[in-house]
Amino acid sequence: MAIEITAAISTFKAALGIAQVALAARDEAKVKEALQDMSERLFSLSQAALAMAEKNMALQAALTEASANHAEVEAKLAERGSYELAEASSGVFAYKSLDSSKALHYLCQPCYDNGIKSVLRKDAHHDGVVFWTCPAEGRHGF
Numbered sequence: 001m002a003i004e005i006t007a008a009i010s011t012f013k014a015a016l017g018i019a020q021v022a023l024a025a026r027d028e029a030k031v032k033e034a035l036q037d038m039s040e041r042l043f044s045l046s047q048a049a050l051a052m053a054e055k056n057m058a059l060q061a062a063l064t065e066a067s068a069n070h071a072e073v074e075a076k077l078a079e080r081g082s083y084e085l086a087e088a089s090s091g092v093f094a095y096k097s098l099d100s101s102k103a104l105h106y107l108c109q110p111c112y113d114n115g116i117k118s119v120l121r122k123d124a125h126h127d128g129v130v131f132w133t134c135p136a137e138g139r140h141g142f
C-alpha cells in the first residue's frame, strides 16, 4: 500500500517535471499533453491515497482489538499472580489466594488451568478427615 502511493507520487513528480520543461520551452502542445498526463497521475494518486486511508482504518480497528485483547491478557496475568500453587491439605494441591484483602481461599487447580475460577469448598468427615470439593466440576473432589 505504501509502495503504491510512493510510486504514484513519483510518477506525478515526473509528469510535473515534464510540464515544467514544456512550460519553460513555451511549447503549448507539450504543455497540454503534460497537463493531461498530470491529471491522470493525480487521479492515480487520489486512488492510492484513498486505498491507503481504507487500509489505515482497517489497521486502526485491528489495533483497537489487539489492545483490548492485550488488556484482557494483562488482567488475567495480574490475577494469576495473586494465586500460587500450594498444598491446601495433605496431598491436595490448589491455587492459594495471596491477596490479603480477600478471605483466604483455594481455587481448583484443574479448573483454573482451564480458565475456570472455581473456589474449592472445604468439608470434614465426622472422623475429622478434611476433603475439598469443586463446585464447577464434581469429579474434582480431593
Ligand SMILES: [Zn+2]
Residues within 6 Å of the ligand: 108, 109, 110, 111, 112, 118, 134, 135, 136, 137, 140
Ligand atoms: Zn474443578
